Amino acid sequence: MNPDYQLxxxxxxxxxxxxxxxxxxxxxxxxxxxLDPSDATAFAGxxxxxxxxxxxxxxxxxxxxxxxxxxxxxxAYIGLGRIYLETKDYSxxxxxLRKGLSAAPANGEVHSLLAEALADTxxxxxxxxxxxxxxxxxxxxxQTLVKLxxxxxxxxxxxxxxxxxxxxRQWSMPLEDIAHCGEIQKRLGVEVTFIARDYSHFTSVPPxxxxxxxxxxxISHPTVTMKQGETVESAWxxxxxxxxxxxxxxxxxxxxxxxxxAAALAEQLKPVDYRMMNTFDLLGEIYYRRVRLADAxxxxxxxxxxxxxxxxxxxxxxxxxxxxxxxxxMEKKDYATAETLYxxxxxxxxxxxxxxxxRISRTLVQVGEFYExxxxxxxxxxxxxxxxxIGKRADGDVGPVIEAYAAILQRxxxxxxxxxxxxxxxxxxxxxxxxxxGRNSRAVAESIQTLADVLDKQGKNDEAxxxxxxxxxxxxxxxxPKQQ
Numbered sequence: 043m044n045p046d047y048q049l050x051x052x053x054x055x056x057x058x059x060x061x062x063x064x065x066x067x068x069x070x071x072x073x074x075x076x077l078d079p080s081d082a083t084a085f086a087g088x089x090x091x092x093x094x095x096x097x098x099x100x101x102x103x104x105x106x107x108x109x110x111x112x113x114x115x116x117x118a119y120i121g122l123g124r125i126y127l128e129t130k131d132y133s134x135x136x137x138x139l140r141k142g143l144s145a146a147p148a149n150g151e152v153h154s155l156l157a158e159a160l161a162d163t164x165x166x167x168x169x170x171x172x173x174x175x176x177x178x179x180x181x182x183x184x185q186t187l188v189k190l191x192x193x194x195x196x197x198x199x200x201x202x203x204x205x206x207x208x209x210x211r212q213w214s215m216p217l218e219d220i221a222h223c224g225e226i227q228k229r230l231g232v233e234v235t236f237i238a239r240d241y242s243h244f245t246s247v248p249p250x251x252x253x254x255x256x257x258x259x260x261i262s263h264p265t266v267t268m269k270q271g272e273t274v275e276s277a278w279x280x281x282x283x284x285x286x287x288x289x290x291x292x293x294x295x296x297x298x299x300x301x302x303x304a305a306a307l308a309e310q311l312k313p314v315d316y317r318m319m320n321t322f323d324l325l326g327e328i329y330y331r332r333v334r335l336a337d338a339x340x341x342x343x344x345x346x347x348x349x350x351x352x353x354x355x356x357x358x359x360x361x362x363x364x365x366x367x368x369x370x371x372m373e374k375k376d377y378a379t380a381e382t383l384y385x386x387x388x389x390x391x392x393x394x395x396x397x398x399x400x401r402i403s404r405t406l407v408q409v410g411e412f413y414e415x416x417x418x419x420x421x422x423x424x425x426x427x428x429x430x431x432i433g434k435r436a437d438g439d440v441g442p443v444i445e446a447y448a449a450i451l452q453r454x455x456x457x458x459x460x461x462x463x464x465x466x467x468x469x470x471x472x473x474x475x476x477x478x479x480g481r482n483s484r485a486v487a488e489s490i491q492t493l494a495d496v497l498d499k500q501g502k503n504d505e506a507x508x509x510x511x512x513x514x515x516x517x518x519x520x521x522x523p524k525q526q
Contacts, residue, residue, distance in 0.1 A: 048077040048084075055087045059094070065292050067091040082112035089121045096291045098125045116146035123155050127162075135159040150180025154189065161193055169193045184209075191226050200230045278307035282321055289324065294331045301325040305341065314352045319345050323362055335370050342366050358394040361387060365408075377416060384409045388425075400443075403432040407450060419458040426451055445474040452492065461499040468493040487513045 044050070051074035058067035071087035078084065089104035102125060108118035119142030126135035139156040146152055153176035161169035173190040177183050191206035207226055269277070281304035288297035301324055308321040322345035329338035346363035353359055368383035384405075391405045406429035413422030430447040437443035448470040455464035472489040479485040490513040497506040 046077055048074050048081070051077065052081075052084060052087070055084075055091070059087070059091060062094075063292075064091045064094040064290075068095070080111060082108040082115040082118065085111065086115055086117040086121060089118065093121055093125060094290060096287060098129060101125060114145045116142050116149060116152065119145060120149070120152050120155065123152070123159065127155060127159055130162075132159050132162040136163065148179050150176045150183055150186070153179065154183070154186040157186070157189060157193070161189075161196075166193055166197050170197065188226075195226055195230065204230055274307055274310050278304055278311060278317065278321070281307060282317075282324065285324055285328070289328060289331075294328060297328050298332065301328050314348055318348050319352070319359070322348065323366075326363070326366060330366070330370070335374060339367065339370050339374075342370070356390065356393055358390065361390055364390070368408075368412075372412070372415075380412060384412050398432050398436045400432075400436065403429040403436070403447070406432070407447075410454070411450075414454055414457060419454070419460075422454065426454055440474060440477065442478075445471060445478075448474070456492075456496065461496045464496050465493070465500070468496050482516055484516055487516045490516075 051070045055067045055070035055074060058064070058070055068088060068091035071084050071091055075081065075084040075088060085104050085108040089101040089108065092098075092101035092104060102122065105118040105121045105125075108115045109122075112118075119138045123135045123139035123142060126132070126138060136156065136159045139152055139159055142149070142152040143156060153172045157169045157172035157176060160166075160172060170190065170193045173186055173193060176186045177190065180186075187206045187209050191203045194200075194203040194206060203226060281300045285297045285301035285304055288294075288300065301321075304321045305325050308318045311317050322341045326338045326342040326345060329335075329341065342363045346360060346367065349357060349360050349363065364383050364387045368380050368387065371377070371380035371383060388402075388405045388409050391399075391401050395401050406425045410422040410425035410429065413419070413425070426447075430444070430451055433443045433447040448467045452464055452467040452471055455461070455467065468489070472486060472493055475483075475486045475489050490509050494506040494509040494513070497503070497509070
């Protein structure tokens with residue numbers, strides 16, 4: 043409708059970045075910057091996309107342009123800080139992150155990154171202070187808690203280091219950080235092990251999903267030739283890091299071989315811990331991106347089995363493989379398995395998190411949308427309504443969270459043909475968008491048209507016609523010319 047609408051390219055860049063399609067994100071942000079060369083956020087987006095591709099030297103000028111256009115562009119300072127940390131230029135990282143701190147003093151990430159930079163320059167006191175400030179402004183911050191524990195350990199404050207580890211373990215975090223906590227605790231005299239246990243008393247956990255025999259060829263791990271003096275662990279680490287770098291750079295085909303090598307080596311590591319789970323998670327993602335669904339399913343099932351063996355079936359760490367296996371089951375049209383997996387995922391998050399935690403509402407939406415895709419609307423409805431109520435309790439009756447959940451219910455009821463039920467959610471979405479963007483903003487035109495369509499379906503034609511006139515007036519007010 044409007045090929046020169048700069049905000050559309052910006053939002054496509056955000057979505058592509060979130061989905062890990064960094065090359066497309068770069069292209070969308072470049073188009074946005076072309077349409078509006080004064081938009082610092084567009085250049086910061088280009089820098090972010092390049093950074094995720096490992097193109098650090100190309101990302102730096104993009105971030106610099108964002109800085110030049112807007113001295114308060116925190117994303118540019120933070121991006122530069124990350125790059126300089128990655129390239130071990132700790133002095134430059136500290137300089138940029140301090141500027142980021144001035145632009146966004148309540149940003150937990152900038153405090154956390156600055157803590158890391160200060161620690162690497164030897165300023166442990168400064169690092170501890172910044173890590174604590176990061177946690178103060180962003181309390182649900184387990185990775186920074188782990189950083190703080192490391193700094194305190196180096197400082198010789200073993201008691202406080204252990205306390206931070208214990209706090210971190212209460213939150214969901216990557217398996218690497220769980221392992222780091224364990225390493226710190228072991229060094230400080232606390233025994234931490236990953237062992238298999240009998241969890242058969244958890245009767246509410248669904249039984250393991252039966253494997254479906256696929257026609258594709260089975261995975262054969264490559265034979266690994268060890269270098270002289272090389273250990274299994276060091277060889278695994280090199281292969282894993284190589285595969286991860288290639289994946290992050292979008293080099294999916296090139297990532298396959300090192301990931302398969304890492305998987306072969308991971309099977310030899312003892313004890314069963316995060317290294318095996320992360321390796322199979324990485325290999326599963328690579329196979330998925332290469333559209334090798336049968337192979338992805340096998341390795342993700344292996345990751346799930348290892349996670350249950352090491353941490354138990356109620357561990358929150360099973361969520362990654364269960365969710366991925368559900369998506370693959372959907373793509374393979376194995377809907378019975380997908381349903382079992384989605385319900386298992388929901389059972390897990392409800393047992394692990396606070397009743398109003400966003401992870402529960404997010405999973406409820408996944409389950410509801412699964413049933414919607416099967417046109418099992420009666421089954422899906424209570425899950426989506428529950429998610430909406432959690433959103434209201436967590437975020438109040440205004441704001442982007444409740445708008446998103448209202449939009450989901452609006453779409454769900456329209457798909458179902460229940461236009462009387464869709465109407466209040468259409469009105470809710472319209473009201474919130476009017477508050478956020480203004481009554482005459484083009485951002486509300488689509489919501490006005492949707493409500494008009496729903497009213498027409500109920501025979502409320504006069505109000506529908508009035509709304510359409512309003513939408514046409516907004517859209518006909520003129521589209522800004524392409525900015526030169």
